[in-house]
Structures are given as structure tokens and as C-alpha cells.
Amino acid sequence: xxxxxxxxxxxxxxxxVKDVLFTGRSxxxxxxxxxxxxxxxxxxxxxxxxxxxxxEFIYHELITHPAMFTHPDPKKILVIGGGDGGTIREVxxxxxxxxxxxxxxxEMVVEVCKKYLPTLSCQIDNEKVTTIFTDGxxxxxxxxxxxxxxxxxxxxxxxxxxxxxxxxxxxxxYKCLEEDGVMVxxxxxxxxxxxxxxxxxxxxxxxxxxxxxxxVYAIPTYPSGFWSFTLASKKYDPLEVSPEKIRERLxxxxxxxxxxxxxxxxxxxxxxxxxxxxxxx
Amino acid sequence: xxxxxxxxxxxxxxxxVKDVLFTGRSxxxxxxxxxxxxxxxxxxxxxxxxxxxxxEFIYHELITHPAMFTHPDPKKILVIGGGDGGTIREVxxxxxxxxxxxxxxxEMVVEVCKKYLPTLSCQIDNEKVTTIFTDGxxxxxxxxxxxxxxxxxxxxxxxxxxxxxxxxxxxxxYKCLEEDGVMVxxxxxxxxxxxxxxxxxxxxxxxxxxxxxxxVYAIPTYPSGFWSFTLASKKYDPLEVSPEKIRERLxxxxxxxxxxxxxxxxxxxxxxxxxxxxxxx
Numbered sequence: 001x002x003x004x005x006x007x008x009x010x011x012x013x014x015x016x017v018k019d020v021l022f023t024g025r026s027x028x029x030x031x032x033x034x035x036x037x038x039x040x041x042x043x044x045x046x047x048x049x050x051x052x053x054x055x056e057f058i059y060h061e062l063i064t065h066p067a068m069f070t071h072p073d074p075k076k077i078l079v080i081g082g083g084d085g086g087t088i089r090e091v092x093x094x095x096x097x098x099x100x101x102x103x104x105x106x107e108m109v110v111e112v113c114k115k116y117l118p119t120l121s122c123q124i125d126n127e128k129v130t131t132i133f134t135d136g137x138x139x140x141x142x143x144x145x146x147x148x149x150x151x152x153x154x155x156x157x158x159x160x161x162x163x164x165x166x167x168x169x170x171x172x173x174y175k176c177l178e179e180d181g182v183m184v185x186x187x188x189x190x191x192x193x194x195x196x197x198x199x200x201x202x203x204x205x206x207x208x209x210x211x212x213x214x215x216v217y218a219i220p221t222y223p224s225g226f227w228s229f230t231l232a233s234k235k236y237d238p239l240e241v242s243p244e245k246i247r248e249r250l251x252x253x254x255x256x257x258x259x260x261x262x263x264x265x266x267x268x269x270x271x272x273x274x275x276x277x278x279x280x281x
Numbered sequence: 282x283x284x285x286x287x288x289x290x291x292x293x294x295x296x297x298v299k300d301v302l303f304t305g306r307s308x309x310x311x312x313x314x315x316x317x318x319x320x321x322x323x324x325x326x327x328x329x330x331x332x333x334x335x336x337e338f339i340y341h342e343l344i345t346h347p348a349m350f351t352h353p354d355p356k357k358i359l360v361i362g363g364g365d366g367g368t369i370r371e372v373x374x375x376x377x378x379x380x381x382x383x384x385x386x387x388e389m390v391v392e393v394c395k396k397y398l399p400t401l402s403c404q405i406d407n408e409k410v411t412t413i414f415t416d417g418x419x420x421x422x423x424x425x426x427x428x429x430x431x432x433x434x435x436x437x438x439x440x441x442x443x444x445x446x447x448x449x450x451x452x453x454x455y456k457c458l459e460e461d462g463v464m465v466x467x468x469x470x471x472x473x474x475x476x477x478x479x480x481x482x483x484x485x486x487x488x489x490x491x492x493x494x495x496x497v498y499a500i501p502t503y504p505s506g507f508w509s510f511t512l513a514s515k516k517y518d519p520l521e522v523s524p525e526k527i528r529e530r531l532x533x534x535x536x537x538x539x540x541x542x543x544x545x546x547x548x549x550x551x552x553x554x555x556x557x558x559x560x561x562x
Contacts, residue, residue: 002293010297010318012283016290037291054562055472058552191336191501217550218499218507220472225506226499256559257552269498269546271339271538278537281335
């Protein structure tokens, strides 16, 4: 049995599936858990791969650690989206963290991931975590809290997630960060979504962030395999954090992908066509 | 009409095809030129994507420039494989280059690419290029020349290309390099071919290279999207070339992907699981 995702209308990825472990529809989307041969269990929302047991460590380590290590002492963290729990798990590897507010729109995603993806969702019930089932866009608009780090672990900019890629959202994220706060967001494919990425960068700069930097890396199950995060910071430059400092803090943190070289590499490897807006696709 | 490649027996990529421009069989393989919606024209050998008009610049800039810029004055270059001509095109952007020996096994690939992929093959007939249709493994075994840079732009390690990933080949490449020579090779997916990559590194070190470093990046049409090159150098460390020096030499070279930051980034971004041999897939 095969599962196919149309990554665009002209490009399809197909994976062999051993079993369909769950299929259901929440208020917001169709939710599936597939047991695939190549990637282990996979969370699929509206026929789109979100994460898989095998490749999730790439995504979750890189959305979390470059931002967390850019901040010298991250205590209070907001995670928007990421209902599978992988980002929460990585955040809690930092023993500086005192509190994580976890804002997820779709309660059913969290319930399903708790049951079927325990290696990702294992820390959602940690006592430091407060889970709030609401719209992240609304949450930051209303929020009076100030965070050290905000991680926007969002799906593609369609449906309810669209507003997570718009101007007002970034202004509100800025407002919800301390004076030395850092934010990071999933920002799609450098090849297929170049314009979106360049817009996000401009919106973040307009919102007041002094430092806005893209990261690039590869995720096998995402369209084009080539993917990005964008980090925005009020004070600290991720490239000015010393490798020694990162190595020191990493002593208590187990990773499979991230280290002090990767920290610099994912920023430096950003292709020229993104920096100079050269059309390539 | 769709074309599908089984990237593994459990993973398939499918692209919409507007037209099949060429299909034929050489002594070595089945050759196709497809006109795809997403990637433009694609060279497909034995049902495996080799290169496409849209994404080829990523591959060809990164197999060429990090090695060429690691050497301070590359004059005499050997390119093994790469019948599409994309690597030759990038090599000839360096005005230090006096001579390129281009060793390709399959003459029909070159003829087909000259006709259907002119943006890649445009420099194959340059007067600095000597094309030799023979087996690259045999060529380096017999060769009495010494090169500044050797680029091994090889297909997957199956069939006649298998020997390009074996011990003796690397010893012969070492022998064919000047005392300060640099080599670089296409070395498959960090996820699906971790053991192969680690073997190649050991073989290159055993052959006598003082510096052996992996690069990582993404190519949409390759299995997992996540790909690697390995650079081996007798004297110069790619990470010790100054950004200023690269910027200076880049003034005369047009690129869409590579610059002095990317030069460092592709090496630094190598994931920890490859450096420490942590099993992930």
C-alpha cells in the first residue's frame, strides 16, 4: 500500500505504508497516523506530511536549538503550534527553562500524537508545560506575558495558519518578547517559497527586530527536500555566540544533529539567490 | 503524463512531464531527456534523475567552487564523469584554469546533453577542454599527469560507477594530484548512505589526504533531498581560506548559490550524526 502527497500539483512523493494507525477528522483538519517503511510513523494533516519518527530530529533540533543557544539564559518559552510535541521535548532539554506555554489550535492533534508518537510527545505533560488550546494568532494579540524565546512551529500558510505568516502576527510576537528576546519560525522551502521567505524577513524587520537571519537544511518528506527557518532577535546575533559557550551548554544536552558547528553552518549556508533575490524557480 | 523514480523500493518521486524529448540506450545505460513542469528539462539515466535545468546550479556550483576556491591557483583540472557538462561550465568560470581533462565513460550522454541541455553543456567544446571517452577508474590508474584539482562528478555507486567509491580509486586520485592538490566527489545521501560516506572518508584518509571534509546541502530530485560531497586535500584546508580572498576571486565569477559564506556553511552544517556515527535511519 502506498501513500502519496501532492507536494505541488506537478510533484508527488509516495511512501510505502505498512499500516494506517489512525484516521479521523478534527474541527480543523483530517488527521492520519501512517506506519511507513522508510520513515517510521508519520503524522499527516490534510494529506500533507508534518513529521515522521525518522526525520523529525532534524526539524525539531534545528527549530529549537539555534534560537535557544542564541539566548544566553532562556527561562520562559512560548511554543506556538507543534502539536506533535517534538519542539517541547527539545526545549525542555535546556535546564535553564522554567516555564513553557504551549499554544496549539487543534486538541485532537495533541491527543493523537500522545497516543501514536510517544517519542515526540513525551514531554507535553511535563510540569513546566502549560498547554493552551487556542489560536496562536489570537494568543499573541491578547497576551500580556513577555517571553525569552518564542518558537512558531507552524504548518504551511494555508487555512487557519495563514495569519502566522502575516505582518500583524510578527508585531505581536515582538510585543510578547523581552528586550533581549529571540523568535524562530518554520518558513517553508527556499526554492518553492522564495517570495514568502523574503516577505517574512521584511515583516520581521519592520516589526522592529534588529537581527533577522534565515537557516537552511534538508527534510526528506517536505516539498523539494530543501527547507528553512527564520530567526529574529532583538539583541543577540546567533553568529556571535561563541562555539565554546555552545559546547559548554551542550554538555547536558543530547542531540543527533545540532552542535556548535551546525549552529553556524545552517545560517552561513543560506544560498546567494536568497540573499540577493535572484529568481531560480 | 507522470514520470516516477523509485528512489528506494519504498520511496518514490513523481514529476509531471510535458514531453519526452529523447529516449535511447547506450552501451552502458538507458538515457532519457524529459521536459518536466517543475524542474524544466531533466537528464534521466536508468530511470534515475541525474540533473535538471532548474536545480542543477545547486549541484554544479557546490561540487565545483568549494574545491576550486580551496586551491589558491587551480590551473590544471581533471573532471571525471559529469557528462552533462555542468561541472565543466563552472570550472571554466575560473580564469586561472588553463586546461581541463574531461573523462566520461558514455559518449552518448555527452552527445544527448549537447543537443538537449545547452545551458549545461555549453562549455564542453571550449578550447581548454580535452574530452576523453574512457572509464575514469582506468584513467586514473594509468595516468601520468598531475592535476591541481580533480572533480569526481559520478552517478550512484552501481554498475560501472561502483569502482569510483573504492579504495584503489582514491589511491590513484591521490597519485594524480600535485603536492597541494584538492579532490572532491559526489558522495550520496547523508541519511540513506551514511555507511558509504564514512567508508569514503576512511579510504581517503588511508590514501594519504591530510584533510577530508564532508559538505551537505539539498537537491530536490535526489533521494531524501539531502545530499553530500566529500572534499579531500593534501595541503589546503577549505575552512582556512579567508572570506576576503574568496570575495576577491568571486568578482569575476557569476554564481547563484555559492559565495564566501556558503563556502564555510556547507562544511560546518554537517550533522553531528555523521561526525559521531550515530545511527539515525
